[in-house]
Amino acid sequence: MRRSNDEARCRFITIAASFLCLAVAIGSSIVTGDIExxxxELRIRQVITNLTVTCFVMGFGIGPLFLAPLSEIFGRKPIYCISMFFYFIFTLPSALAHVAGTLIVPRMIAGLAASAPMCNVGGTIADVWETENRGAPMGIFSGTIFLGPCVGPIIGGWIGQRAGWRWIYWVLFIFVGATFLFTLVMPETLAPVLLKKKAARLRKETGDPMYRTLEELEKKPFKEVVVIALLRPFIMLFTEPIIICMTVYLSFVYALLYLLFFAFPIAFAEIRHFSLGITGTTFVSIMIGIIGALCLIPVQEMVYKRATTQGDYPEARLFPMMFGAPILPIALFIFAWTGAYAHVHWIAPLIAGVLFGFAMLALYVSANSYIIDSYSAYAASAIAAKTFLRSEVGAVVPVFVTPMFHNMKFQWAGFLLAMISVLIAPIPYIFFMYGERVRRRSKKATKAVKGGGEGREKKGEV
Structure with a gap:
Protein backbone atom coordinates (compact mmCIF):
# COMPACT_ATOMS: atom_id res chain seq x y z
CA MET A 1 0.00 0.00 0.00
CA ARG A 2 2.82 2.37 0.88
CA ARG A 3 4.53 1.68 -2.44
CA SER A 4 1.24 2.41 -4.23
CA ASN A 5 0.95 5.72 -2.37
CA ASP A 6 4.53 6.62 -3.26
CA GLU A 7 3.86 5.94 -6.95
CA ALA A 8 0.69 8.05 -6.83
CA ARG A 9 2.67 10.87 -5.23
CA CYS A 10 5.34 10.63 -7.91
CA ARG A 11 2.68 10.74 -10.63
CA PHE A 12 1.06 13.81 -9.06
CA ILE A 13 4.40 15.61 -8.85
CA THR A 14 5.17 14.71 -12.49
CA ILE A 15 1.78 15.92 -13.75
CA ALA A 16 1.81 19.11 -11.65
CA ALA A 17 5.37 19.99 -12.69
CA SER A 18 4.59 19.24 -16.34
CA PHE A 19 1.52 21.45 -16.11
CA LEU A 20 3.79 24.32 -15.10
CA CYS A 21 5.85 23.66 -18.24
CA LEU A 22 2.66 23.65 -20.32
CA ALA A 23 1.72 27.12 -19.04
CA VAL A 24 5.17 28.44 -19.87
CA ALA A 25 5.30 26.78 -23.30
CA ILE A 26 1.86 28.12 -24.28
CA GLY A 27 2.89 31.58 -23.12
CA SER A 28 5.88 31.57 -25.44
CA SER A 29 3.81 31.12 -28.61
CA ILE A 30 0.20 32.11 -27.95
CA VAL A 31 0.94 35.71 -28.99
CA THR A 32 1.79 34.54 -32.53
CA GLY A 33 -1.92 33.82 -33.00
CA ASP A 34 -2.36 37.51 -33.88
CA ILE A 35 1.17 38.83 -34.18
CA GLU A 36 0.06 41.64 -36.51
CA GLU A 41 -3.04 49.20 -33.09
CA LEU A 42 0.19 50.52 -31.56
CA ARG A 43 1.52 51.69 -34.96
CA ILE A 44 4.89 50.01 -34.62
CA ARG A 45 6.99 47.96 -37.03
CA GLN A 46 6.35 44.23 -37.31
CA VAL A 47 9.90 43.36 -36.26
CA ILE A 48 9.24 45.21 -32.97
CA THR A 49 6.09 43.18 -32.33
CA ASN A 50 8.02 39.99 -33.06
CA LEU A 51 10.21 40.86 -30.07
CA THR A 52 7.33 39.75 -27.83
CA VAL A 53 8.37 36.22 -28.76
CA THR A 54 12.12 36.90 -28.92
CA CYS A 55 12.33 38.53 -25.48
CA PHE A 56 10.19 35.89 -23.80
CA VAL A 57 12.24 33.00 -25.21
CA MET A 58 15.47 34.87 -24.47
CA GLY A 59 14.38 34.96 -20.84
CA PHE A 60 14.13 31.16 -20.98
CA GLY A 61 17.86 31.02 -21.57
CA ILE A 62 19.01 33.56 -19.01
CA GLY A 63 16.73 32.59 -16.13
CA PRO A 64 17.92 28.98 -15.73
CA LEU A 65 21.51 30.12 -15.19
CA PHE A 66 20.57 31.27 -11.69
CA LEU A 67 17.17 29.65 -11.05
CA ALA A 68 18.38 26.09 -11.73
CA PRO A 69 21.42 26.14 -9.41
CA LEU A 70 19.48 28.06 -6.75
CA SER A 71 16.91 25.26 -6.80
CA GLU A 72 19.72 22.88 -5.86
CA ILE A 73 20.45 25.06 -2.82
CA PHE A 74 17.01 26.15 -1.58
CA GLY A 75 14.84 23.39 -3.06
CA ARG A 76 12.50 23.07 -6.03
CA LYS A 77 9.25 24.33 -4.48
CA PRO A 78 10.26 27.88 -3.43
CA ILE A 79 11.79 28.51 -6.85
CA TYR A 80 8.63 27.27 -8.59
CA CYS A 81 6.44 29.50 -6.39
CA ILE A 82 8.49 32.66 -6.94
CA SER A 83 8.92 31.93 -10.66
CA MET A 84 5.24 31.40 -11.47
CA PHE A 85 4.15 34.35 -9.31
CA PHE A 86 6.31 36.80 -11.25
CA TYR A 87 5.30 35.17 -14.55
CA PHE A 88 1.68 35.82 -13.55
CA ILE A 89 2.26 39.44 -12.51
CA PHE A 90 4.31 40.47 -15.54
CA THR A 91 1.83 39.05 -18.04
CA LEU A 92 -0.64 41.79 -17.04
CA PRO A 93 1.21 44.87 -18.44
CA SER A 94 1.28 43.43 -21.96
CA ALA A 95 -2.51 43.08 -21.93
CA LEU A 96 -2.81 46.77 -20.97
CA ALA A 97 -0.01 48.07 -23.23
CA HIS A 98 -0.44 51.27 -25.24
CA VAL A 99 3.22 51.68 -26.21
CA ALA A 100 5.79 49.19 -27.49
CA GLY A 101 7.90 49.28 -24.32
CA THR A 102 5.01 48.23 -22.09
CA LEU A 103 4.29 45.38 -24.48
CA ILE A 104 7.82 44.04 -24.81
CA VAL A 105 9.76 44.71 -21.56
CA PRO A 106 7.29 42.81 -19.32
CA ARG A 107 7.51 39.90 -21.75
CA MET A 108 11.24 39.73 -21.13
CA ILE A 109 10.73 39.72 -17.35
CA ALA A 110 7.92 37.16 -17.66
CA GLY A 111 10.22 34.92 -19.71
CA LEU A 112 12.97 35.19 -17.09
CA ALA A 113 10.53 34.23 -14.35
CA ALA A 114 8.85 31.48 -16.36
CA SER A 115 12.13 29.72 -17.07
CA ALA A 116 12.24 27.83 -13.75
CA PRO A 117 9.86 25.02 -14.76
CA MET A 118 11.64 24.57 -18.08
CA CYS A 119 14.98 23.83 -16.42
CA ASN A 120 13.98 22.40 -13.03
CA VAL A 121 11.26 19.90 -13.92
CA GLY A 122 13.90 17.53 -15.30
CA GLY A 123 15.60 17.70 -11.90
CA THR A 124 12.26 17.18 -10.12
CA ILE A 125 11.63 14.03 -12.16
CA ALA A 126 15.15 12.81 -11.37
CA ASP A 127 14.38 13.44 -7.67
CA VAL A 128 11.30 11.22 -7.48
CA TRP A 129 11.79 8.48 -10.12
CA GLU A 130 14.35 5.71 -10.27
CA THR A 131 16.50 5.67 -13.41
CA GLU A 132 14.80 2.61 -14.91
CA ASN A 133 11.33 4.19 -14.46
CA ARG A 134 12.24 7.67 -15.64
CA GLY A 135 11.51 7.29 -19.36
CA ALA A 136 7.71 7.76 -19.28
CA PRO A 137 7.77 10.75 -16.90
CA MET A 138 10.45 12.36 -19.07
CA GLY A 139 8.20 11.75 -22.09
CA ILE A 140 5.29 13.52 -20.39
CA PHE A 141 7.53 16.43 -19.43
CA SER A 142 9.01 16.70 -22.91
CA GLY A 143 5.58 16.36 -24.49
CA THR A 144 4.26 19.38 -22.59
CA ILE A 145 7.31 21.42 -23.60
CA PHE A 146 6.53 20.88 -27.29
CA LEU A 147 2.75 20.47 -27.25
CA GLY A 148 2.42 23.79 -25.44
CA PRO A 149 4.02 25.91 -28.18
CA CYS A 150 1.78 24.16 -30.74
CA VAL A 151 -1.37 24.72 -28.69
CA GLY A 152 -0.48 28.41 -28.31
CA PRO A 153 -1.01 29.49 -31.95
CA ILE A 154 -4.23 27.46 -32.17
CA ILE A 155 -5.76 29.20 -29.14
CA GLY A 156 -4.23 32.56 -30.02
CA GLY A 157 -5.36 32.41 -33.64
CA TRP A 158 -9.04 31.99 -32.78
CA ILE A 159 -8.92 34.50 -29.89
CA GLY A 160 -7.18 37.05 -32.11
CA GLN A 161 -9.69 36.53 -34.92
CA ARG A 162 -12.77 36.76 -32.67
CA ALA A 163 -11.77 39.04 -29.76
CA GLY A 164 -8.52 40.82 -30.67
CA TRP A 165 -4.92 40.54 -29.61
CA ARG A 166 -5.38 41.95 -26.10
CA TRP A 167 -7.60 39.03 -25.10
CA ILE A 168 -4.74 36.69 -25.98
CA TYR A 169 -2.81 38.22 -23.09
CA TRP A 170 -5.86 38.25 -20.80
CA VAL A 171 -6.48 34.54 -21.36
CA LEU A 172 -2.79 33.84 -20.70
CA PHE A 173 -2.92 35.95 -17.52
CA ILE A 174 -5.88 33.97 -16.17
CA PHE A 175 -4.34 30.63 -17.11
CA VAL A 176 -0.98 31.41 -15.47
CA GLY A 177 -2.78 32.56 -12.32
CA ALA A 178 -4.57 29.21 -12.11
CA THR A 179 -1.30 27.40 -12.73
CA PHE A 180 0.41 29.30 -9.91
CA LEU A 181 -1.92 27.50 -7.48
CA PHE A 182 -0.21 24.22 -8.39
CA THR A 183 3.06 25.48 -6.96
CA LEU A 184 1.41 26.00 -3.57
CA VAL A 185 0.39 22.34 -3.21
CA MET A 186 3.41 20.68 -4.82
CA PRO A 187 5.66 18.96 -2.24
CA GLU A 188 9.39 19.53 -2.03
CA THR A 189 11.40 16.80 -3.80
CA LEU A 190 15.08 17.69 -3.43
CA ALA A 191 16.70 15.14 -1.09
CA PRO A 192 19.25 17.44 0.65
CA VAL A 193 16.51 19.95 1.50
CA LEU A 194 14.18 17.20 2.78
CA LEU A 195 16.97 15.73 4.92
CA LYS A 196 17.80 19.17 6.30
CA LYS A 197 14.15 19.69 7.31
CA LYS A 198 14.01 16.23 8.89
CA ALA A 199 17.19 16.90 10.87
CA ALA A 200 15.80 20.24 12.07
CA ARG A 201 12.57 18.53 13.18
CA LEU A 202 14.48 15.84 15.07
CA ARG A 203 16.63 18.47 16.81
CA LYS A 204 13.49 20.28 17.88
CA GLU A 205 11.65 17.15 19.05
CA THR A 206 14.57 15.53 20.89
CA GLY A 207 16.61 18.55 21.91
CA ASP A 208 19.68 16.71 20.61
CA PRO A 209 21.88 19.05 18.48
CA MET A 210 23.76 16.04 17.07
CA TYR A 211 21.15 15.48 14.35
CA ARG A 212 22.89 16.98 11.34
CA THR A 213 22.96 16.17 7.61
CA LEU A 214 26.24 15.56 5.81
CA GLU A 215 25.81 18.88 3.99
CA GLU A 216 25.41 20.70 7.31
CA LEU A 217 28.51 19.03 8.71
CA GLU A 218 30.52 19.90 5.60
CA LYS A 219 28.83 23.26 5.13
CA LYS A 220 30.62 25.77 2.93
CA PRO A 221 30.19 29.55 3.21
CA PHE A 222 26.93 30.65 1.59
CA LYS A 223 28.71 33.03 -0.81
CA GLU A 224 30.98 30.22 -2.03
CA VAL A 225 28.03 27.87 -2.53
CA VAL A 226 26.11 30.46 -4.56
CA VAL A 227 29.11 31.34 -6.73
CA ILE A 228 29.79 27.65 -7.46
CA ALA A 229 26.13 27.00 -8.26
CA LEU A 230 25.87 30.00 -10.59
CA LEU A 231 29.10 29.19 -12.42
CA ARG A 232 28.45 25.47 -12.81
CA PRO A 233 26.05 25.66 -15.81
CA PHE A 234 28.52 27.84 -17.76
CA ILE A 235 31.41 25.54 -16.95
CA MET A 236 29.44 22.46 -17.97
CA LEU A 237 28.26 24.13 -21.18
CA PHE A 238 31.83 24.74 -22.34
CA THR A 239 33.66 21.71 -20.88
CA GLU A 240 31.32 18.71 -21.17
CA PRO A 241 31.27 17.24 -24.73
CA ILE A 242 27.93 15.49 -24.16
CA ILE A 243 26.22 18.72 -23.15
CA ILE A 244 27.91 20.69 -25.94
CA CYS A 245 26.85 18.33 -28.74
CA MET A 246 23.38 17.54 -27.44
CA THR A 247 22.77 21.25 -26.85
CA VAL A 248 23.76 22.10 -30.43
CA TYR A 249 21.35 19.46 -31.74
CA LEU A 250 18.45 20.45 -29.47
CA SER A 251 19.05 24.15 -30.10
CA PHE A 252 18.58 23.57 -33.81
CA VAL A 253 15.41 21.51 -33.27
CA TYR A 254 14.02 24.09 -30.84
CA ALA A 255 14.79 26.90 -33.29
CA LEU A 256 12.92 24.97 -35.99
CA LEU A 257 9.82 24.83 -33.79
CA TYR A 258 9.77 28.61 -33.33
CA LEU A 259 10.65 29.09 -36.97
CA LEU A 260 7.50 27.19 -37.95
CA PHE A 261 5.40 29.64 -35.92
CA PHE A 262 6.27 32.16 -38.64
CA ALA A 263 6.77 29.80 -41.60
CA PHE A 264 3.33 28.18 -41.24
CA PRO A 265 1.57 31.57 -41.58
CA ILE A 266 3.64 32.22 -44.73
CA ALA A 267 2.75 28.81 -46.18
CA PHE A 268 -0.94 28.91 -45.26
CA ALA A 269 -2.08 32.51 -44.63
CA GLU A 270 0.17 34.30 -47.14
CA ILE A 271 0.50 31.72 -49.92
CA ARG A 272 -2.83 29.87 -49.53
CA HIS A 273 -4.87 32.74 -47.97
CA PHE A 274 -6.13 30.83 -44.92
CA SER A 275 -7.74 32.85 -42.07
CA LEU A 276 -5.96 33.44 -38.72
CA GLY A 277 -8.00 30.76 -36.97
CA ILE A 278 -7.51 28.12 -39.67
CA THR A 279 -3.80 28.95 -39.94
CA GLY A 280 -3.46 28.40 -36.19
CA THR A 281 -5.31 25.10 -36.52
CA THR A 282 -2.64 23.81 -38.94
CA PHE A 283 -0.36 23.37 -35.91
CA VAL A 284 -2.51 20.37 -35.03
CA SER A 285 -0.34 18.50 -37.55
CA ILE A 286 2.74 18.97 -35.36
CA MET A 287 0.71 17.96 -32.30
CA ILE A 288 -0.34 14.73 -34.02
CA GLY A 289 3.31 13.88 -34.60
CA ILE A 290 4.16 14.68 -30.98
CA ILE A 291 1.30 12.54 -29.67
CA GLY A 292 2.37 9.73 -32.01
CA ALA A 293 5.87 9.84 -30.52
CA LEU A 294 4.42 9.88 -27.00
CA CYS A 295 2.40 6.75 -27.80
CA LEU A 296 5.64 4.95 -28.61
CA ILE A 297 7.16 5.69 -25.20
CA PRO A 298 6.13 2.23 -23.85
CA VAL A 299 8.08 0.71 -26.76
CA GLN A 300 11.02 2.93 -25.87
CA GLU A 301 10.84 1.70 -22.26
CA MET A 302 10.80 -1.93 -23.43
CA VAL A 303 13.87 -1.32 -25.58
CA TYR A 304 15.61 0.45 -22.69
CA LYS A 305 14.89 -2.38 -20.22
CA ARG A 306 16.06 -4.98 -22.70
CA ALA A 307 19.27 -3.04 -23.30
CA THR A 308 19.95 -2.63 -19.57
CA THR A 309 19.27 -6.14 -18.27
CA GLN A 310 22.83 -6.23 -16.90
CA GLY A 311 22.78 -2.67 -15.55
CA ASP A 312 21.71 0.87 -16.43
CA TYR A 313 23.90 3.02 -18.64
CA PRO A 314 22.99 6.41 -20.24
CA GLU A 315 23.62 5.45 -23.88
CA ALA A 316 20.63 3.09 -23.73
CA ARG A 317 18.49 6.26 -23.84
CA LEU A 318 19.69 7.13 -27.35
CA PHE A 319 17.65 4.62 -29.39
CA PRO A 320 14.70 7.03 -30.02
CA MET A 321 17.13 9.79 -30.99
CA MET A 322 18.82 7.52 -33.51
CA PHE A 323 15.36 6.70 -34.91
CA GLY A 324 14.26 10.35 -35.12
CA ALA A 325 17.49 11.77 -36.56
CA PRO A 326 16.83 10.71 -40.21
CA ILE A 327 13.10 11.59 -40.01
CA LEU A 328 13.80 15.26 -39.27
CA PRO A 329 15.47 16.12 -42.62
CA ILE A 330 12.77 14.19 -44.49
CA ALA A 331 10.12 16.37 -42.83
CA LEU A 332 12.02 19.56 -43.68
CA PHE A 333 12.55 18.57 -47.32
CA ILE A 334 8.83 17.87 -47.74
CA PHE A 335 7.88 21.17 -46.08
CA ALA A 336 10.32 23.18 -48.20
CA TRP A 337 9.15 21.83 -51.55
CA THR A 338 5.42 21.65 -50.87
CA GLY A 339 4.72 24.63 -48.62
CA ALA A 340 6.14 27.08 -51.13
CA TYR A 341 3.54 26.51 -53.86
CA ALA A 342 -0.16 27.37 -53.69
CA HIS A 343 -1.03 24.75 -56.31
CA VAL A 344 0.30 21.95 -54.07
CA HIS A 345 -2.47 20.59 -51.85
CA TRP A 346 -2.32 21.90 -48.27
CA ILE A 347 -2.20 18.35 -46.90
CA ALA A 348 1.43 17.96 -48.08
CA PRO A 349 3.02 20.55 -45.72
CA LEU A 350 0.78 19.22 -42.95
CA ILE A 351 2.27 15.74 -43.47
CA ALA A 352 5.65 17.40 -43.05
CA GLY A 353 4.35 18.89 -39.81
CA VAL A 354 3.34 15.45 -38.52
CA LEU A 355 6.78 14.02 -39.33
CA PHE A 356 8.49 17.02 -37.77
CA GLY A 357 6.47 16.72 -34.55
CA PHE A 358 7.30 13.02 -34.30
CA ALA A 359 11.01 13.53 -34.93
CA MET A 360 11.21 16.53 -32.61
CA LEU A 361 9.78 14.72 -29.59
CA ALA A 362 11.77 11.53 -30.24
CA LEU A 363 14.96 13.58 -30.42
CA TYR A 364 14.19 15.73 -27.43
CA VAL A 365 13.00 13.01 -25.03
CA SER A 366 15.98 10.85 -25.84
CA ALA A 367 18.59 13.63 -25.62
CA ASN A 368 17.09 15.08 -22.46
CA SER A 369 17.00 11.68 -20.76
CA TYR A 370 20.58 11.05 -21.88
CA ILE A 371 21.77 14.33 -20.35
CA ILE A 372 19.93 13.71 -17.07
CA ASP A 373 21.16 10.11 -16.78
CA SER A 374 24.71 11.19 -17.63
CA TYR A 375 24.75 14.02 -15.06
CA SER A 376 22.17 12.87 -12.48
CA ALA A 377 24.06 14.53 -9.61
CA TYR A 378 23.90 17.87 -11.44
CA ALA A 379 20.67 17.39 -13.40
CA ALA A 380 19.31 20.93 -12.94
CA SER A 381 22.62 22.59 -13.84
CA ALA A 382 23.07 20.34 -16.88
CA ILE A 383 19.56 21.19 -18.09
CA ALA A 384 20.19 24.88 -17.38
CA ALA A 385 23.30 24.82 -19.55
CA LYS A 386 21.36 23.19 -22.38
CA THR A 387 18.36 25.49 -21.92
CA PHE A 388 20.53 28.62 -22.06
CA LEU A 389 21.95 28.03 -25.52
CA ARG A 390 18.79 26.38 -26.85
CA SER A 391 16.63 29.31 -25.80
CA GLU A 392 18.98 32.00 -27.05
CA VAL A 393 19.11 30.32 -30.45
CA GLY A 394 15.32 30.00 -30.49
CA ALA A 395 14.95 33.62 -29.42
CA VAL A 396 16.67 35.07 -32.47
CA VAL A 397 14.43 33.16 -34.89
CA PRO A 398 11.57 35.72 -34.96
CA VAL A 399 14.06 38.42 -35.96
CA PHE A 400 15.26 36.75 -39.17
CA VAL A 401 12.76 34.06 -40.18
CA THR A 402 10.32 36.18 -42.21
CA PRO A 403 13.02 38.04 -44.20
CA MET A 404 14.84 34.73 -44.68
CA PHE A 405 11.83 32.96 -46.21
CA HIS A 406 10.96 35.99 -48.35
CA ASN A 407 14.45 36.87 -49.59
CA MET A 408 15.82 33.35 -50.10
CA LYS A 409 12.46 32.11 -51.36
CA PHE A 410 10.46 29.68 -49.26
CA GLN A 411 11.74 26.47 -50.85
CA TRP A 412 15.43 27.37 -50.65
CA ALA A 413 15.20 28.58 -47.03
CA GLY A 414 13.57 25.27 -46.12
CA PHE A 415 16.14 23.34 -48.14
CA LEU A 416 18.98 25.01 -46.21
CA LEU A 417 17.44 23.97 -42.89
CA ALA A 418 17.00 20.40 -44.15
CA MET A 419 20.68 20.21 -45.14
CA ILE A 420 21.77 21.42 -41.68
CA SER A 421 19.66 18.65 -40.12
CA VAL A 422 21.46 16.13 -42.33
CA LEU A 423 24.85 17.39 -41.14
CA ILE A 424 24.05 17.02 -37.43
CA ALA A 425 22.13 13.73 -37.73
CA PRO A 426 25.19 11.52 -36.87
CA ILE A 427 25.52 13.00 -33.33
CA PRO A 428 23.38 10.38 -31.51
CA TYR A 429 25.11 7.52 -33.34
CA ILE A 430 28.53 8.87 -32.37
CA PHE A 431 27.62 9.09 -28.68
CA PHE A 432 25.99 5.67 -28.73
CA MET A 433 29.34 4.23 -29.80
CA TYR A 434 31.73 6.50 -27.87
CA GLY A 435 29.66 8.10 -25.09
CA GLU A 436 31.04 5.76 -22.43
CA ARG A 437 34.61 6.86 -23.18
CA VAL A 438 33.57 10.52 -23.05
CA ARG A 439 31.90 10.08 -19.65
CA ARG A 440 34.94 8.34 -18.19
CA ARG A 441 36.99 11.48 -18.81
CA SER A 442 34.44 13.76 -17.12
CA LYS A 443 34.55 14.71 -13.44
CA LYS A 444 30.78 15.20 -13.29
CA ALA A 445 29.31 12.51 -15.51
CA THR A 446 28.24 9.10 -14.21
CA LYS A 447 30.73 6.29 -14.82
CA ALA A 448 28.06 3.64 -15.47
CA VAL A 449 29.12 1.24 -18.21
CA LYS A 450 27.27 -1.16 -20.48
CA GLY A 451 26.98 -4.52 -18.78
CA GLY A 452 26.87 -3.09 -15.26
CA GLY A 453 29.29 -1.43 -12.92
CA GLU A 454 29.97 2.15 -12.09
CA GLY A 455 33.05 4.05 -11.26
CA ARG A 456 33.24 6.29 -8.27
CA GLU A 457 31.64 9.69 -8.96
CA LYS A 458 33.16 12.88 -7.74
CA LYS A 459 30.51 15.26 -6.49
CA GLY A 460 30.55 18.83 -5.35
CA GLU A 461 33.24 20.05 -7.72
CA VAL A 462 32.86 23.02 -10.02
Missing part, protein backbone atom coordinates in the same frame (compact mmCIF):
# COMPACT_ATOMS: atom_id res chain seq x y z
CA UNK A 37 -2.66 42.99 -34.17
CA UNK A 38 -0.34 45.02 -31.89
CA UNK A 39 1.53 46.27 -34.96
CA UNK A 40 -1.62 47.88 -36.36
Missing amino acids: GPTR
